[in-house]
Amino acid sequence: MPLIHAVGVGPGDPELLTRKAEMVLRRADVILAPVSNPSEASVALATIREFIDEERQQVIVHQFPMTSDRARLVPAWNEAAELIAGHAEAGREVAFITIGDPLFYSTFIYLLRILREKWPHLPVGIVPGISSINAAAAQAALPLVEAEEKMAVVPATAGIEQIAAALANFETVVLLKVKPLYSDILQLLRRTGRGGSTVFVERVGSPRQKILTDFAEISAHSPDYLSLLIVKQPCSS
Numbered sequence: 001m002p003l004i005h006a007v008g009v010g011p012g013d014p015e016l017l018t019r020k021a022e023m024v025l026r027r028a029d030v031i032l033a034p035v036s037n038p039s040e041a042s043v044a045l046a047t048i049r050e051f052i053d054e055e056r057q058q059v060i061v062h063q064f065p066m067t068s069d070r071a072r073l074v075p076a077w078n079e080a081a082e083l084i085a086g087h088a089e090a091g092r093e094v095a096f097i098t099i100g101d102p103l104f105y106s107t108f109i110y111l112l113r114i115l116r117e118k119w120p121h122l123p124v125g126i127v128p129g130i131s132s133i134n135a136a137a138a139q140a141a142l143p144l145v146e147a148e149e150k151m152a153v154v155p156a157t158a159g160i161e162q163i164a165a166a167l168a169n170f171e172t173v174v175l176l177k178v179k180p181l182y183s184d185i186l187q188l189l190r191r192t193g194r195g196g197s198t199v200f201v202e203r204v205g206s207p208r209q210k211i212l213t214d215f216a217e218i219s220a221h222s223p224d225y226l227s228l229l230i231v232k233q234p235c236s237s
Helices: 019-027 042-051 071-089 108-120 132-140 161-169 177-190 216-222
Strands: 005-009 030-035 058-064 094-096 123-129 152-156 172-176 198-202 210-212 227-232
Touching: 005 019, 005 071, 005 108, 005 172, 005 177, 019 042, 019 071, 019 123, 030 042, 030 071, 042 094, 058 071, 071 094, 071 108, 094 108, 108 123, 132 172, 132 198, 132 210, 132 227, 161 172, 177 216, 177 227, 198 216
Parallel strands: 005 094, 005 123, 030 058, 030 094, 152 172
Antiparallel strands: 172 227, 198 210, 198 227
């Protein structure tokens, strides 16, 4: 049995945690929760509070800078990997928790590479989680793809040209991390006639969840960091 687990806790709704995730979390000796800003609470940790015993289990909140600067990120990744490996080598079961899924745009992907390289003798178990995409589609009752349709997932940080290319080639485009380019994305959707077939979802699965389907309301809204857009191809008349 692996002593290291990456546990996807879903989009923020404790009821969407899998039975396997709950089992691993209840059993773990150490819970490691990532945050980007030490002044903000961990969404992943808030999601699992009811499943853990903080008197028995050690809960560690580790900061990963919200930046693309690898000079700052790599030391944080290495520090976290060393922390995880140290506990595992001491015989403690460690669960690294992440919102969504551990292998889908997750910080744990980088930790996994380091663990495999530096501590190859330590097996790692992956517990998949429900992604914000699936949860958002469910809350909006919006089919993502059907029949021969294709879907692209694009982090908005890839740039407006990549988003435009995806819209030109895929029936459904899901845009993540939309906040930095929000106004540019909305302008593109207007130009391409996709505004009327766009759904905005923010903080899915949490008490702060917001779903907008009217493009005027979407345009007037100031998005949270945990926001996405599902852009469908307009229905043919």
